[in-house]
Amino acid sequence: MDRIDARAKVTGAAKYASDHNLPAMVYGHMVTSTIGNGRIVSMDLSAARAAGGVIEIYTPGNRPAFRGTLPPPLAPVFAEARHPLADSEIHYYGQIVAMVVAETIEQARDAAALIKVTYTALPPKSSFEDAKQNPADPPVTGLPLGQPIKKPQDVDIETALAASQVRVEETYDIPPRHHNMMEPHAAVAAWQNGKLTIYSGTQGPAAHALELATVLGVQPADVHVISPYVGGAFGGKAFTWAPALLAAAAALALARPVKVVTSREQLFTVTGHRAASSQTFGLGTHRDGRLNAIKHHTTSQSIVEDPGYRTTPKYYLAPNVDIRLMVTPDMNLPTATIMRAPGDEAGSFALESAMDELAVRLGMDPIELRMKNYLESTLIEAKPYSSKHLDACYRVGAERFGWSRRSTQPAAVTDGDWQVGLGMSTAILDSGRASTTVRVTFRPNGTATVGCATSDAGTGMWTIMAMTGARALEVPVDRIRPALGDSGLPVAGNNDIYGAVGSAATSTVTPAILVAAKEAIGKLVEHATTAAGSPLVGAGDVRYDGGRLVGAGTSVGFGELLTLTRTAEVGAQGTSAPLDESHAYASYAAHFCEVRVNRWTGDPRLGRFTTVVDAGAILNAKTARNQITGGVLFGLAAAMFEEGKVEGATGRISNANLADYLLPVNADTTEIDVHFLDHPDTRLSPTGARGIGELGTVGAAAAFANAVYNATGKRIRTLPITPDKLLA
Template sequence: MDRIDARAKVTGTAKYSSDHNLPEMAYGYMVTSTIGKGQITSMDLSMARAAGGVIEIYTPDNRLSFPGTMPALGGVFAETRHPFADREVHYYGQVVALVVGETIEQARDAAALIKVTYVAQPPKSSFEDAKQNPADPPSIPGLPLGEVIEKPVGVDIEAALAASEIRVEETYDVPPRHHMMMEPHAAVAAWQAGELTIFSGTQGPAAHALEVATVLGVQPADVHVVSPYVGGAFGGKAFTWAPTLLAAAASRALGRPVKVVTSREQLFTVTGHRAASSQTFGLGADRDGRLKAIKHHTTSQSLVEDPGYRTTAKFYATPNVHIKLSITPDMNLPAATIMRAPGDEAGSFALESAMDELAVALGMDPIELRMTNYLQGTLIEGKPYSSKHLDECYQVGAERFGWSRRRAQPGTVIDGDWRIGMGMSTAILDSGRAPTAVRVTFRPNGTATVACATSDAGTGMWTIMALIGAGALNIPVNRIKPALGDSRLPLVGSNDMYGAVGSAATSTVTPAILVAAQEAVDELVQHATTAEGSPLFGATGVRYDGGRLVGAGTSVDFGELLTRTRTSEVGAQGTTAAADDSHAYASYAAHFCEVKVNRWTGEPRLSRFTTVVDAGAILNAKTARNQITGGVLFGLAAAMFEEGKVEGATGRISNANFADYVLPVNADTVPIDVHFLDYPDTRLSPTGARGIGELGTVGAAAAFANAVYNATGKRIRTLPITPDKLLT
């Protein structure tokens, strides 16, 4: 099924956050710091205030009101220091002023006239230096991130590795990475009678409302977040950042709507990024390839990137494992946050590269090595998997890709100026299901609304809600009107307030659609037999059949029924609980990659990619394939191009723009061969669906790196894999 929101998006009728223009609206433009650490000693605003159209300038000396602190997960995965909290500068690109003008041009031009004087200090911004003296991460109640994982408890992992017949130990480095979504962070805020309406792109409208309300010191019910369309997020819009808070606070202070749109350069510093990480892997095995020990020690800028917890504990069987995360605290860098497959992407690059190195050391086929260490249940808790067909992913993928043609000896396949190589990797991503609520409502115009306070960050939730709603009500999909992206739509508690994150939206929302649809049908039948004006008034044995009410020799469409009874709507809200914890839930894939590396320039090019996916029932193959393809390209971008370059002496991100921060374009990719096994996982959800949004990116970089090794004999352990690394 085509995306039902596609036409609105490609024709420009879909309104994103910054597309909203309200009467008497003012425009805010952020001014950011030009040092990495120090204090603001003075700010000369005279020229800016004298510029035309300036309404107000907010600074540490003229602060906006932020009386509350960021709640819940926002206090862990977002910036907790409020804008203009003091004169301290903690990182290059920190917001130090907001100019509000009558037009965006006037605000921007006035911002350029502000003269800020600093006392600068040497910033702690080099991750390479900081990782030499790491520290233990803070303990976060209720979050296992950063906890040491070992099996058995007290294991001497070095002794276990030393006792192994074959041992591989290497370090793998992943640089900082930025979300680079097409739609920048933006907010349009307006207050009326003490209530805030804010148009702000978000992955979780209700969570966004809670965070904004808490920081502003108002009740969550007084904040209405509207975000039906999100132009990309990748985790960057899961939490609330300075642009939204500034728009809301400035609007309250000025008594008029305020719009704040983040510039592309500002996105690199004021709205979070993926933290750098350095991972040391030790693998020990016997000569048959059975793993005897796994050591995975990571140093990261932030506990958000905890690769061992997210990957190593669930990929392969071993009797001895030790996983530890250290962090580089108090760095003068922008706040890190979640980014598509946080921890999983970086962790899978290291683990799957190390497994490939072990396969080479053993003289063993990489698939055979993985099957030798296949996990039947979780490594630490020993829980059974709800459904797992990863072995079939390997088998089907190898056949589709032509893995049997691979030559194990690196550098032996040459086509003119190009060396050809093949590599593969595993992808595993936890799945889940949170409590949620959905309301299904029948309308007199013959349509039914399916409503939930979730989000569509490009993942296809508009379409899935329509598709499942149509199936549950047995009516054509064009009669379903989904409603989402609004904090005042149905939700349950706090567990589902985080919306489109964790690849759990489909498995969370679709079961509730089924429940709500049945309860709405029951209400409709009751209405048909009790409402005056109904042709079925007083009838018994009335049933619902494909949009019609049938009984007593009469049949009437629900739209006609509601019209005749002069009723605006009939519906019901259905709720569902989280999945039980008796099993472990995950989605799986096997990636196969072929690359070409130029013999003279070292340029690596993607030539073929196949991925076979076990993600439960595939509810809509078209959007599912789109998600896997996008995820694979996301991971390949990390392998080939992406790198946030931080100047160690200043803390400045030197490539903070769309020109120098390199992303793949059409010429850099090929059609991705995606195949779904389509085994419903009914333990997780009655619709049988598991998450796929982040699965494609897990392991993709490793498959590329392993193919590069097979092509050249050069093992690149630091991303991205660029020609200079292949020529040295």
């Protein structure tokens, strides 16, 4: 079915965070540093203070009160733990150094331009290429990220590789990437009677409320986050960043509502990004293609982007494995955070490119090589997979795409001025779910509300909640009113407060809807037999049937029942059972890509793309296909365009705008063939659904790169794949 929120979005009726305007509201405009390392010596605010409409200017010497730090374990690692305006030290170019609050946004922006900052500048450590030459062990955070993985524990990976009959060892580099969601980070904050209400785009309203409360020094119950619509996130809105903190703190200090909207350029520095990574992959096999050794050593700016931990252990079988991460500490770069399929996207590019190189070295079909090393259980813990049909993805995808027509000889197929090549790759993404709470409520007008403090970051949660509620209550979907994007709605506990992250929202929320619906039906039946005015009072055997209460020869709809009994609502909460940890859970896909490369200009173009997906039950094929298509384009953007360019001398991101930071548009793509196997995974959840929001992006860049090699004979190991690299 169509998204139920679609009409509101395309007509402008949907109100995003910055669309809210409150009485007496004022506007904050952030000022950012123009050096990458050093210290603020002085700030001349005189002209700015004299400008019209200016109410206050916050600086490191006059900062709003922050009384706590982001709560562990995730937020301090995945967001900027340092408070905005904490001190005069400059850690990266584009760091917030001031915020002007004025009566209008124009007055705030114009006054901000009048602030004169004097710095003592030091050479920034901003070149990842230089820093990766001297990496360090990752910090200990209490999270599994960054920890070395070996199989067996005493493996000497270099010896195992040397003993292999066929070997490949190469390095694959990926530059920084930036979320660039349509809706920038924004917040409108207002206090009343010591309680904060904040309109803020977030992937997890309950987590956002907890983080704001902790930093501001108030109780979580005194923070109300409202975020029904989110204009894209990709992980960038999973945690709390400076714009929301500054808006909330300034609103408290000024006793007026404050709106803060991040500019597009500021979005590149103050709200996180995907860290650069450099991965060395060594693969050793027997002559028949069976893997003997896997070496995956990564250097990254941050443990957030740990491709070895997230990727390699779940792909292929090998007796000798060595996975480790090193980091480039204390760099003068903005904070790294999670971005769609963190670690998995980068790791899949390196692993699946290396597997393609190994297939070439062996003279073996890439699918045959993958099947020879097929995993039936996890590589390290040897847990069985709950449900895995990756082999069918390969088979069905090859047939739909016409893989048998692929030339094994690179640069052998041409079409006029275009070299044509085919490539493929595997996509695997861990699946999971949390135990969460949902409330289902029947109302006198014949509708039912299904409510949970999750979020819809564009992934279709509004629609899935409505569809699942309709299924559970046996009523048409237009009688279900989903409620989400509100921290005041039910949430089970700290394990699920992060909402729409990790491709787990659907598998987390839908089982709880089934439990809550059953509980609510029980309450409704009890009400029907006991409430004054009910035609079923005293009936011995009343049952719920398709939205009606039936018993003793009488049938009444639940809306009519509540009207007769003068009852505003009847409902109940339900909490889903915890996940069975005896199995491993993942979603799978096989990507097939055709690339056309102009022999004269080196311009690589997408020709065709087919992906076959095993992601459990597909609850809504239309929105699911949309998610896979978007994910594939997200991965192809990394392959073809996206690159945050950092000036080594200054630390400035030189393409921090949407003219120079390239993203794919309609002209860069084609219709993507998506096919779902639709095998329900009932071990994961009663609805059988697994996550897909990030799956499409995993492996997509590798499929493109492998097709480029097949078209040209040139192996590009540094993304993005641009004409200059193909012409070199």
